[in-house]
Amino acid sequence: MDSRKFEEEEDRSIRLQVSELQKLEEARGSNDTVFDLRSSIEKGDSGETADAGSVSSAFAFRRKSTVPAPEKKLTLFALQLAILEKTATGIGTLGFIWATVVLLGGFAITLEGSDFWFITIILLIEGARIFSRSHELEWQHQATWTVAGVGISSFRALRSGSASLLRNLKRISESIFVSRSREVTTTTRDCVVRESTLDTWNNSEVPLLPYARWFFISSTVSRLLYWLQLLSATACVALSSYKLVKHNYGDVHKGDTDKRNRQSALNIFYSLALAEALLFLAEKAYWEWQVSVCNLLENVTRECEFGITGLVSIKRFFYDSYSKCINGSIFDGLKMDIVSFGMELLGSNSSDEQLIGARILRQFAMTERYSEDTLEKIGINFPVIERLVEMLNWKDLQEEEIRRSAAEILSKLAGKKQNSLRVAGISGAMESISSLLENTRSSGEAPDEIGEKKVFHDHNLHYDFWRFNNLGLLILKKLAKDHDNCGKLGNTRGLLPKIIDFTHADEILLRDENADVARSQVLTLKRSLQLVKMLASTTGNTGKSLRREISEIVFTVSNVRDVLRHGARYPKLQKLGIGILTNLALETEARERIGGTGGVLKELFNIFFKHETQGGDGSEGCVRIAAGEAIAMLVLESKSNCIHVLRLGVIGRLVEALEVPSIRVNAARVLRNLCLYSGDACFHDLKFVKAAAPTVLKAITSEDNKVQEVMVGLAAQVFRFMSSEEASYIFIDSGIKRHELANSLVSILQKHDKPAIKVPRIRRFVIELAVWMMEDDVEDNVVVFRELGLETELEKVLETTAELENFDVFSGTVGLSRHGITVHSLAELALKMLVDL
DSSP states (O other), rough: HHHHHHHHHHHHHHHHHHHHHHHHHEEEOOOOOOOOOOTTTBBBBTTTTTTTTTTHHHHHHTEEEEEOTTHHHHHHHHHHHHHHHHHHHHHHHHHHHHHIIIIHHSSSSTTTHHHHHHHHHHHHHHHHHHHHHHHHHHHHHHHHSTTTOHHHHHEEEEEEEOOHHHHHHHHHHOTTTTTTOOOOOOOGGGGGOOOSSSOOGGGGGOOSSSSTTTTTTHHHHHHHHHHHHHHHHHHHHHHHHHHHHOOOOOOOOTTGGGGGHHHHHHHHHHHHHHHHHHHHHHHHHHHHHIIIISSHHHHHHHHHTSSSSSHHHHHHHHHHHHHHHHHTTTTTGGGHHHHHHHHHHHHSSHHHHHHHHHHHHHHHHSSSHHHHHHHHHHHOHHHHHHHHHHTTTTTOOHHHHHHHHHHHHHHTTTHHHHHHHHHHHHHTTHHHHHTTTOOOOOTSSOOOOOOOOOOOOEEEEEEESHHHHHHHHHHHHHHHHSHHHHHHHHTTTHHHHOOOOOTOOOHHHHOOOTGGGGHHHHHHHHHHOOOOOOHHHOOHHHHHHHHHHHHTTTTHHHHEEEEEEEETTHHHHHHHHHHHHHHHHTHHHHHHHEEEEETTTHHHHHHHHHHOTTTTOSHHHHHHHHHEEEEEEEETTTTHHHHHHHHHHHHHHHHHHHOTTTTHHHHHHHHHHHHHSOGGGTTTTGGGGGGGGHHHHHHHTTHHHHHHHHHHHHHHHHHHHGGGGHHHHHHHHHOOOOOHHHHHHHHHEEEEEEEOOSSTTHHHHHHHHHHHHHHHHHHHHHHHHHHHEEEEHHHHHHHOOOOGGGEEEEETTTTEEEHHHHHHHHHHHHHHHHHHO
């Protein structure tokens, strides 16, 4: 898989994830915000929406794959060749024993001259062929250690010969009845020391002599040995056939008992030699048929979806499978699978073998058909995970592909929770992942007085730093889905500043319509924003600590502000930035820092009031909603931020926004918080909020619970800015009578007879508005509420109050920003007014 294809797949996966998140948000509605309780069933510990497929994947983790493994064709082919090879080996061994024991031992002095020399030549030919077969295995293995210049022609020379035949000759001379050894010459691949900083020889190109360089490289020698085998077998067939046809073994005279069985013995020997050579040639023919005509290797490579370089991996796998069939049982090769083979090579000390192993694992981990089984095998092999993590620290240019492959495998592996815990549990894993992140800004930038900027020199210009940045952020993003991993990310020295540094984007990058050339940088920006948002939304003490650390980094808020200001072409990036601000604003200190950063509130209001483009994909509307939520959070319990908002002169536009269905909920929240937390000094600035009263009264009768909740809450604050006379005019203008409003409030309490998770503050706001109405008009309103049965509903409230009704915002299931008076006390106050007045 080339780099372009992988980048396209990464971006496609992001688009799918964003699309799925949007569908889930639509399914939950607009109430999935920090102002609403998020149960642990709906949300994970990190605040991320639970993956819809996580449950099913957990049950299917040990499911047997129904996809046939493409390498089975190779292991079956190796088995078939091993059967022919071992059969030929057995016949050849018997022939050597027959020649040395029966013929040369028993009939040596009685043989005709031609038979003696034929037997001698056949033995020498077979000896030469055996020598070439035993050593061709080693030479060809050496030739496949490099991926450079290896093609199908070189593989046709690949043969595994049994060194046992050569050793058998020596042993027979010492003891005829010694059993034949089954050992095969093995390679010394694990003895090659990995030297990343030295320029070493490729094994297939090692010159054996100072002269005739091309002729004596290992790949050429392996071809010569191959052809020597063919010539030897062909000569053996010719000689044996000639003698079997001629039968000119000499005459046997009457009474010559020494020559009586000579003809039969020679027939047996020549037949054995012919059978062994024919089986060997049949093996060669079958080999060439499968490899050259049927293109078995190319077909398996294509099924594995390997590229051109993948052919070398397939060759190496087949070579090892065939060796196992020859060395041990013929069925040993059938037990091999290419993923385990790749994991074995990954632990090698040879950089070439590491590269082959990394390519195999990367391809199978990235291919949808084999991904699940591959990741399962890797996930339960802890040494392999450790090896992959270790490879992330290899920064040598020659090892770039190994490092990139390891990062891609880990990016897939971290997608499953159990595997992500294993990765994060490795000592130094976070530091290794952090090593992937390198800021490659131009060296022409002015030096930074706060932090040193890393400058990359000319020799590193060809290193794909942006690709590694994207992979590092992708791995961290997947790890951050687990609550415990978020804490580890925060505790990793220097990691958070690195991540924040990637949230910076130049105006040119965000506004240039031809920014496709900087696609990797935009992807890096997106992933860094996603990661920061996930960390900022973490719940519990871990989330509190992370939000504090993130907000204390001086570039965080200003980087997000630049995205909001210049990122109109990327509404999804703006939404991510707004989400970061919203989650950071859960902490009081961070809320003040954000509001005190120049232009943040202004940019949020610009987005909030921006009209949606006709025919758009709806992303602009989602960004407007997110901006409104962020503003509401920033003015919550913050007098200074409320003052900043009032100075922007946006009250009139906020009142108008109450008429816009998509943003009226957050507009009402902002207005309520402004009324509640601006202080008495801002009373004059808030006088325009009175204009919102008619709209608010009409919206209280809405069927939408969320709209009803925020409008009742806003009404309870708006009416406090009016005198009784002004309130009377408002009721007249809106066409709603006081007893109608009272009836609506009692109906709401009847409908919500217990705390509601979706609208946790609605009963509080109803009681607040009822208290104001009774204070405003004691005689009429108190009587009306008594007749409507408010007293009974308040008693039910006292029996069913819950802690969730006492908070304005929530972080997961933890309440933040506690109200000054509990809902229980508020209900008691209203009940007392009904009884006493």
